[in-house]
Amino acid sequence: MTMQSATEISPDMPEFETETLRVSGLSLARGGIELVRGFSLDLAPGDAVLMSGPNGTGKTTLLRALAGFIRPDAGEIRFGELPPGEVAADCLGWLGHADGLKPNETPRAALRFWADLTGQSRKAILPLMRAMAVESLIDRPAARLSRGQQRRTALVRVALANRPIWLLDEPAGPLDGGGRARLASLVAWHRARGGSVIAATHQRLDWPDARRIDLGAHR
Amino acid sequence: MSALRAIFMREARLAWAGGGGAAGPTAFFLAAITLAPLAIGPAADLLSAVGPGIMGFAALLSVLQSADRLFGDDHGDGTAELYLLSGVSPAWLVLAKVTGQALATLWPLPVIGCLGAMMYGVPVQPALMGALALLAAIPALSLIAGFAGALAAGIRRSGLLIALIATPMMVPVLIFAAGAGRSAFEGDERALANLLLTAAVSLGTIALAPFGIAAAIRSRLG
Amino acid sequence: MLSYFSNPQRFDQLARTLIPIFAVLALGLLAVGVYLSFFASPPDYQQGETIRIMYVHVPAAYMAMALYAALAAASFVYFVWRHALADAAAEVIAPIGAVFTVLALFTGSLWGKPMWGAWWEWDARMTSVLVLLLVYLGYMALRAALEDAQQAARTGAILAMAGIINLVIVKFSVDWWSSLHQPASVIRLDGPTIHSSQLWPLAIMALGYSFLAGWLILYRLRSQALRRRVRTLQRQREQAARAREEAVS
């Protein structure tokens, strides 16, 4: 599977202005159990962070705190100077455990909806689907897509939203070898445009000069 | 504004096609209308007296019947998270969603309510008033069902829990909506008052419920 | 004032001192109430001896509503200031309020039979109490259905606050609904027709019920703090076991 060069993916999307994510002294507890204590992180444009650690160590909880779904018990999260609450919508691309696809909706209809909802142009849909090699499935209802194909479609949605900071929860979970390579090139294209990404993952993802954090050590 | 239109269109399209669209509430309403006389008995004067009330009651139950699909699916398949992160104000987003779904699935209720009332021996004019009251009640019914559905999103077999949570909140709109039909049938002058009160409750619910639903969705994602 | 109670030790001290005081007050008031109800107040000129049922029915109905107001207030404090004690209070109050509501319904029915001739009268007041019972059950069912404690607290708070708004509208709509054929109820309960000698037992019994409810709430709050510590300890033990098992594998 040749590694697609970052420039091949060419929906005409402008560069991002610089958006840094600063996390300082974050601690998170769930049901009385402390998952993360004193976690700090700076994510400058172009950075990539891979979070690993046994399940139940708080990877997902940390991502959900960064997205503003969960209030941390201590510490601060800042996008530039703003807390996640106000600004999360404009600068966060989110990929949760679930792909956000409706069973009886086709990728074409879904991605058009997400483009309209986030105020992006629909022209970027096809190039991005080609980048994830799912363009042939554009009119097949999501229920009849495989888990891997659904995940690729969800990754297209994340890219389509054109947001600088990506939070990806197990992005490569159901992906095969080809899928992981295409994910790597999508992330490389995103970072080349000044975007940044934090991913929680079990698998070894070899994204060039990505910082690796083992959450198990943070308790 | 186009984002809200996008949500409205998507929810209406999905509700219309998937999940049986209007078939669910319609089938439930017809079943209730058919079974009630078998339980109450064929006495014509009795049936016509309870006719308007049965219509209101059955309409309420058919809205409740499809309540868990309103927000339960979004909670499970990740859509709720994405909606909250879309930058659209949650209350407006929820209102657009419930309006889309209500129009796509509940439009037959007033029609069936009118025909059903006539089947129970209610004259045309009160039957029409009952149907009008049902139409006025639909916003309140669907938003309250949405609120209960959002609170119980993702819980296994949440149907019973949603019914228990929504029942007390449906009391006012049921009293006024069924009251409109009944007063029209009994010829006392409160029919219009009941209709206006139904509309008032619906407007109040439109103003308040979206914030409650948005808060419920956010708390269930926390 | 709110932050004063935010640390558990200070609240626990206060609870430990208040609990015996409330117990003594409740028992004393109830004893005086029983005496006043039976020996120191005349039968009613219309109802005769059945007036004595009112001395337990009205306090029960009053407690049912007062406890829901407390539940909603605690939920509001939790929702806005995230005050763990307020959430604990809301969780503890709900079952107590539900029991008082059931009690109010039964005593109301036992009162209705001799007075109106029917075990259940769909009048505005009794119907509202029945709806209140459903609100309590809905709140408890929702909290029980949510495993995550934090979600149960926030979601329960939202439902409780919606419930208080709804109960106001329910009160109005049920009055409107029942006023069609129902003649104004023969006995004006809270109107001037209550003779002062009948007001005293009612007030004392209501006060006795209130202090008993206060005792129950404080007492159960303390045992709930224990239960939450047990749950946390169990979770920590499970997590430690998981970590050990990971270290081995």
Next chain:
Amino acid sequence: MNAFLDMGGYAAFVWPTWGLSFAALAGLVVHAVLERRAAQTALRRLEEDEA
């Protein structure tokens, strides 16, 4: 004495109402005490295992 017990002919309603009321109040108190004791033993058992 039995005039008192007769309650003007309404004995069948007054006494059950009061009986029910005090049964409910007593029930609430007893449940609260049992609940507390159960919590204490559970905590003690956990702490013993801890030691």
